[in-house]
Amino acid sequence: MxxxxxxxxxxxxxxxxxxxxxxxxxxxxxxxxxxxxxxxxxxxxxxxxxxxxxxxxxxxxxxxxxxxxxxxxxxxxxxxxxxxxxxxxxxxxxxxxxxxxxxxxxxxxxxxKVDPGLIKMMETKMKNDPHHSMTPERKARLEEAAKHPxxxxxxxxxxxxxxxxxxxxxxxxx
Ligand SMILES: Cc1cc2nc3c(=O)[nH]c(=O)nc-3n(C[C@H](O)[C@H](O)[C@H](O)COP(=O)(O)O)c2cc1C
The missing domain is CATH 3.40.50.360 (Flavodoxin domain)
Structure with a gap:
């Protein structure tokens, strides 16, 4: 095989x-x-x-x-x-x-782990976008993602x- x-x-x-x-x-x-x-x-x-x-x-x-x-x-x-x-x-x-x-x-x-450039954009350009703005929940998820794989x-x-x-x-x- x-x-x-x-x-x-x-x-x-x-x-x-x-x-x-x-x-x-x-x-x-x-x-x-x-x-x-x-x-x-x-x-x-x-x-x-x-x-x-x-x-x-x-x-x-x-x-x-x-x-x-x-x-x-x-x-x-x-x-x-x-x-x-x-x-x-x-x-x-x-x-x-x-x-x-x-x-x-x-x-x-x-x-x-998510591209730091994208995270930066979420914190700046996307900060008023409800789907991408940096909520505490999203921040925690990205911090966990940063440890993977x-x-x-x-x-x-x-x-x-x-x-x-x-x-x-x-x-x-x-
Ligand atoms: C432009 C872009 C769009 C992304 N879109 C999503 C998404 O819709 N949902 C998600 O869970 N992760 C999203 N991610 C996170 C990536 O899927 C994740 O970091 C992935 O591990 C990247 O794999 P790679 O390192 O092999 O390129 C996105 C990342 C980038 C850079």
């Missing part, structure tokens, strides 16, 4: 998770950012990674995900919001829709994708 990890990452969070997942997969395996990613048709199991951009899958990952059909897939992503939030669930729903027609084995989300996130991603690869291999040989 051949595995492929493909991810997008603007500030490095999703890349960290992607590399952890890659480490946990059995050979043969390859890893690429979406910009260099090969045609997915030659692979059996795909770990597809994205970061959340304005409430949805970042555009580069979304485009790649739409090219994938009839594969065993694990989805992973990072975002500023809490992974168990309604916002995260909505993002995951959109990610799943992009790869419909595939066998989605499981999904993984964790927080990822942490070692536990990476260990969780490794453990999950090692298991998914076994499940996928079982299905490929069945």
């Amino acid at each position: 051949k595995s492929l990890v493909v991810y997008s990452s603007r500030t490095g969070n999703t890349q960290k998770v992607a590399r952890a997942i890659y480490d946990a997969l059995p050979e043969p395996k390859e890893i690429f950012s979406v910009k260099e990613a090969p045609d997915p048709s030659a692979y059996d199991f795909l770990a597809l990674g994205f970061w959340v951009d304005k409430g949805t899958v970042n555009a580069g990952s979304a485009r790649y995900m739409e090219t994938v059909t009839e594969k065993k897939i694990g989805l992973f992503g990072t975002l500023g919001a809490y992974p168990d939030s309604d916002h995260a669930k909505q993002c995951l729903k959109k990610a799943r829709a992009l790869v419909q027609g595939n066998d989605i084995l499981w999904t993984f989300l964790c927080q990822g 942490d070692e536990k996130d990476l260990a969780d991603a490794r453990a999950l994708f090692a298991q998914l690869a076994k499940t996928a291999a079982g299905k490929v040989s069945a």
Whole structure:
């Protein structure tokens, strides 16, 4: 069974998770950012990674995900919001829709520190925007996000994708 990890990452969070997942997969395996990613048709199991951009899958990952059909897939992503939030669930729903027609084995989300430039904008230009202004709740969430992905996130991603690869291999040989 051949595995492929493909991810997008603007500030490095999703890349960290992607590399952890890659480490946990059995050979043969390859890893690429979406910009260099090969045609997915030659692979059996795909770990597809994205970061959340304005409430949805970042555009580069979304485009790649739409090219994938009839594969065993694990989805992973990072975002500023809490992974168990309604916002995260909505993002995951959109990610799943992009790869419909595939066998989605499981999904993984964790927080990822938010670009300090964006935080600065929330504190200045967006300070009167109710969706982005710096409330105490948002500040706490961003402070928590700043600690992620942490070692536990990476260990969780490794453990999950090692298991998914076994499940996928079982299905490929069945
Ligand atoms: C332009 C921009 C838009 C973002 N939009 C959202 C969003 O809608 N929801 C969210 O939870 N996080 C959002 N984030 C936070 C990122 O999803 C998060 O920091 C992610 O870990 C970035 O991944 P990367 O380091 O791999 O680029 C946004 C970040 C940026 C820079």
